[in-house]
Amino acid sequence: MDNYQRAFVGGKSHLRKGEERLKNLENILRRQQLNAVDQKIIKELITDFKKALEGK
């Protein structure tokens, strides 16, 4: 993570928030009754979150 990213997202603090939100999205996918469109959206969000948390 470069200085730009650190400054913009606040560094480690936002990472924990991101990790908690990722778990929330995975719970939604596993445990909520979702239609196909919503499932697709949640899966895409999960992928995006994982990439962001990995710094990609």
Added chain:
Amino acid sequence: MTSKELNLTLLGFLPELKSVYLEETSWQEGDDTGSHVVFSDVFYPYIAEILKDNHSAMIHKCFFAIERMIELNDEYAEEVLELSLFENFFYQDNLQINVRQYMGEKTKNKYDKYINKTAKAEAFHREKIT
């Protein structure tokens, strides 16, 4: 402080949140559900609603609870308040003008620092993309 401890601290101050809290956490990790999620999805919408309704007694009760949570001087509690409550206040145009007037002194201090930090980060971001 763990998520569970912070979530239960919130409920201790505001037991009226219990039904919506249970509704939100029962299908996640229960009391261990991340506090960022609880404060963003349970506490913030509740504050936004009572602010919209101008429910004075409840507004003061919520901001009293926030002030007490800041006084815990706990790193995780402060992080959650900053990133999952203040951040929502700051980015909701209809709320950011009003919320500061209800804050206790320590909350105002933290909120102002958060705003300054965010403004600097956004300026840095603008400079980076131009």
